[in-house]
Amino acid sequence: MSRRRIGFWYRFAAVLCKPPLVVLIKRDWRGMEHIPAEGGFITAVNHNSHADPFAYAHYQYNTGRVPRFLAKSGLFKKGFVGAAMRGTGQIPVYRESTDALSAFRAAIDAVERGECVAFYPEGTLTRDPDGWPMTAKTGAARVALQTKCPVIPIAQWGANELLPPYAKKPNLLPRKTHHVLAGPPVDLTRFYGKEMTPELLKEATEVIMAAITRQLEEIRGEKAPDTPYDPRRERIEQRRQTQAQTQPGRSTVREGESST
Structure with missing residues (x-):
């Protein structure tokens, strides 16, 4: 299979989620030409708001290549939400258990079947006081080096202005703009064929995060800190x-x- 079909559940989720997103957020979306038309790949995205998975999913849905997110396993057990997570093919992450590595195996399988897997490498909302990407976990790099698939770095900004990190209420007015900038694939070829030691995975992860950060600098028109939080x-x-x-x-x- 060269690419995953959008399917009923993804289209149904789009029917529910797109109208409020269109009303609440203006869009400045760039770089869609870097999303591969065929074959498996990874997107690596910064995370600065509980609202940005929805805003970012809207962006990628419009490219025709729907993402499979890694999400907390508990979400798959909650009624309609759980049914939607399973139906759209999201990947459960079982933290601190014997099944913790199953998410990476599922991600590798998905990529090898020609699908897109979306990673938030930071693993949680950034703790950086100014919203810049912080140090990341190595899962995206591990899958990328195992499969040698393209890694598309994607920066986003604006959902955090609608719903700031850990805020309980959104700032609806004035209407916010969701900026997204996808870049060309990150060059990880120098890591291919080497033993995947913690040091190598850390270095590959830093290369991925540096690409995301450069794109966020372009979006924001500012310079990020020299050392990630x-x-x-x-x-x-x-x-x-x-x-x-x-x-x-x-x-x-x-x-x-x-x-x-």
Whole structure:
């Protein structure tokens, strides 16, 4: 099979979701020519709003190549939502279980069948205070190197202005614009044929995220930070500061001991 048919469930979801999206959001969509017409591929997309999966799915639906998203397994168990997730062929992610790797196997199978799998490499909403892409997980790179499929970097901005991260209520007025810019495939050929060590996967992931970030810079007309926000580093620094505040005497003794 060279490409996945849109199918009943995707068309039904489009009937439900497209009208409110058209009303709520203006569109500045570019780069659709980079979406492959045939064959399996990956899209790697930044994530800055709980609304952007719907806005981005609208963009890609209009290219004729519907995406299969990796989504929390719990969503597949919830009545109509679960039926829609299963019917549209989304891929469940079982976190912290023996089935955790099944999502990557399913993604590889989908790509090899000629489908598109959409990755949010960051794994969650960006924690960067200014909305720039943060450090990412290596799942997209792993699937890309396993299948040698095209990886299309896609930046988006605007859904976060409609529904800011972790906000409970949308900002409906004035009407927001959803900007999307898809770029040419990321060149990962230098990683092909090598052992997929954690270091190699991390480097390939950084190449993918750098491409997404460059496109977001073009959309926003701004320069991103030189170093992506790293939530793990931030947590370590916060723990260090907390320990320094709660155990100042102990810290001083250690410093004195190490200097003798």
